[in-house]
Amino acid sequence: MIRLTEIKLPLNHAPEDLTTAITTKLKISAEQMASFVMFKRGYDARNKRNIQLIYTLDITLTDSNLTNDLLVQFESDNHVKATPDTSYKYVGEAPKDLTERPVVIGFGPCGLLAALTLAQMGFKPIIIERGNEVRQRTKDTFGFWRQRKLNTESNVQFGEGGAGTFSDGKLYSQVKDPNHYGRKVMTEFVKAGAPDEILFVSKPHIGTYKLVTMVEKMRAEIIALGGEVRFATRVDDLHITDSKVTGVTLNTGETLKTNHVVLAVGHSARDTFQMIHDKGVYVEAKPFSIGFRIEHKQSTIDQARFGDNAGNEILGAADYKLVHHCKNGRSVYSFCMCPGGTVVAAASEEGRVVTNGMSQYSRNERNANSAIVVGIDPERDYPNHPLAGIDLQRQLETVVA
Incomplete structure (x- = not known):
């Protein structure tokens, strides 16, 4: 496929104008184009009287030889390139004799995607979340908002889905992503029920009510793949021997042996930060x-x-x-x-x-x-x-x- 960037059209343009813009840019006929996909759509509103939509488009031609010829012809044009491979590449696969499962601490966005990816690789992760599952957590949160009853373990900060579940559900950042990891996240969200548009709008978001159902579906996939989620459970101790993690102790008194821990506790788990610092784990103050x-x-x-x-x-x-x-x-x-x-x-x-x-x-x-x-x-x-x-x-x- 060929990727075209910076295709600009008026705000209220007709749908067929996209085809015209593609054929004009590549100097081909409409018959030579098999299909195209919208990869990104943003807008330029600096001139309020003439707002422009800005597209990134992936074009499939009827002839692969023509695709190669055009990429050579437009080699010096930064807005005409081969479509990059954005598919996610798994870094490994769990051994059949897996004895110790990885432990993921925290079930917000980071822990959720880490656990899902580990499960898809066959590692059957154990997820520890101090807050409640997302629907009970919703009740806990609304109880705080409406009745001023704060559950310090299940609230806007703690619980399934993380702080973003009760925020704007924003899905963009200014961090460069050369390996297209963000595409993996977006694809999993759409698979779980997010609107397809999050794959192409410039500033995608979802919102709390849609996120609740999505989070539940992603949890169900993790469990179906052999993962385990323990809610209302907190990690109170981290076991370290010879500078290596060997396990964790839960607030229930149970100890889980593991050589791999994903610490995905978010920004408000202050007691956890204190615990790992006390254990001698290097902690650095950041701006x-x-x-x-x-x-x-x-x-x-x-x-x-x-x-x-x-x-x-x-x-x-x-x-x-x-x-x-x-x-x-x-x-x-x-x-x-x-x-x-x-x-x-x-x-x-x-x-x-x-x-x-x-x-x-x-x-x-x-x-x-x-x-x-x-x-x-x-x-x-x-x-x-x-x-x-x-x-x-x-x-x-x-x-x-």
Whole structure:
């Protein structure tokens, strides 16, 4: 196949315009093209009066020799290349005499995909999740929001699906992905029931209600492949001999022997961070950001971004990104902007206030919200100890009576 990038067409173009754009670019007839697939669709809204859709397309021609000829002909054109192989390559296969199963700690996005991949390779992982399964966790979370009853082990941060289950379900980042690992994630999500469009829209998201069912289906596949999931169970100790992991002890008192542990505990498992540090595992303080969340009318953002095109179905609810570089060397920027969403309480410890933002798939709530944060770093703001950043977080989150 041939991949074309930066194909630009007007916002309200006709479907057949894509075929015309392909044949014009490659200088071929429509009969020479067997089919095409939309790999990516974004938009350029810098000119609100002339918003452009930007496509990346994969084209299959009727003649493989013609494909090779065109790739040679357009060799110097960076927007005409061979379609890369985005299929996932498994790094191994479990031995038939597997005696010790890998343990995955945490069942958020990282743990979920790690466990699924291990299961698909035949390793029958054991997943340990301190929170509840996703539907009970939903009840726990709504109990906190509506009745102010916090379950410190099952909440917005802890439980099946991770923090993203009660966030915007955003599925994009600015991290480069030369091996197309992200495609594996998207493909598994679609297989579990996510809308097909997440495979091609530039800023895909899913939303809580769709995510709940998807997470359940992915868990079912892991179990069907021989995996095991233990909810409401916490890892309280990590066994290390001669600098090698040999097992874990659970809060039930049970010890699981294993030589392989995937630590996928997320950003709020502060007691786990303390435990592994106490065990002598190297822990390094990293920069992060702190701030607050703002809320404003979605219609205002739509009008500011899209002008008269506000409300267009393809564009959907508008987002934004703000950045300011301060003279003192710090940067202030928007983060996790949630179009048509709500601000939600996201504490996992008693006596502390933490907020997050979330949008459902429709993104049709009246307001938008965004975090406004400032970057901080260990050397300047929390020196002397690798876990000092957690102390700073707790200080800022603590409710003062």
